[in-house]
Amino acid sequence: MRVALIQHAFKKNKKDTVEFTCKMIKEAKEKKAEVVALQELHQDRYFCINENVNNFDLANSWEDDIKFWSNVAKENNVVLITSLFEKRSSGLYHNTAVIFEKDGTVAGKYRKMHIPDDPGFYEKFYFTPGDTGFEPIETSVGKLGVLVCWDQWYPEAARIMALKGAEILIYPTAIGWFDGDSKEERQRQKEAWITIQRAHAVANGLPVISINRVGKEKDDMSMLDGIRFWGNSFIAGPQGEILASLSSEEEKVLIYDIDMKRCENVRRIWPFLRDRRIDNYEGILKRFID
Helix, strand or coil, X not given: CEEEEEECCCXXXXXXXXXXXXXXXXXXXXXXXXXXXXXCCCCCCCHHHCCCHHHHHHHHHHHHHHHHHHHHHHHHXXXXXXXXXXXXXXXXXEEEEEEECCCCCEEEEEECCCCCCECCECHHHHCCCCCCCCCCEEECCEEEEECCHHHHHCHHHHHHHHHCCCCEEEEECCCEECCCCCHHHHHHHHXXXXXXHHHHHHHHCCCEEEECCEEEECXXXXXXXXXXXXXXXXXXXXXXXXXXXXXCCCCEEEXXXXXXXXXXHHHHHCCCCCCCCHHHCHHHHCCCCC
């Protein structure tokens, strides 16, 4: 499977950002990518940096956005993983990954299940937790286990996707540092983020793709100095090995040919699914065990 990750910064407004993204998608297609994965909320700024009711207006273009990215997928003949702000109904919004087939049809969508609420990442203010469950999306290139950002810290989500037949795990992401964090703290955060996702690859014998933003985005309400998104998008193999990666700043199309047949061989060597003690895992369904 030839995959393309597109890592880039916000370009002052939605129009310029979308145009830049489309140029990179075209580049990915010229390099014969079959699947193109975009970062979380890739159309615009990361508006969750503060709580502002006016930001809900950004979801008013939901239907038009679907039509637009459908055409982009069709024009480039790629399976396209997008990340959009969904207005489901008045007062009901989701952080939604929409997956388009090569002919522009919607193959499926995934509504972000785990919603964070931290300084600069006020997503609970905007997003209702997803109700699509952890269901792989069937496409012409295989079953895609698409999850979103905060989901990437939860082994349960990756495992369920794997148990339901996902052939690859894909994480559109928006995560970054605050400039006030120490160098040591920034390094710890980044390494933890990479490690947990590599662990999902190992535990499930599946490739993992993670696509993050880059660049510093200011808080338009001046409550915070801003977030510096750390990039470092990467592709890991089924034993957690890093197959390809980007830096913390570059805007680039990352292309890689993933050997999907290798997953079967890895699972034969490391049969974690075989040796699971499902008769003793009832505790995992509890919030906490006293």
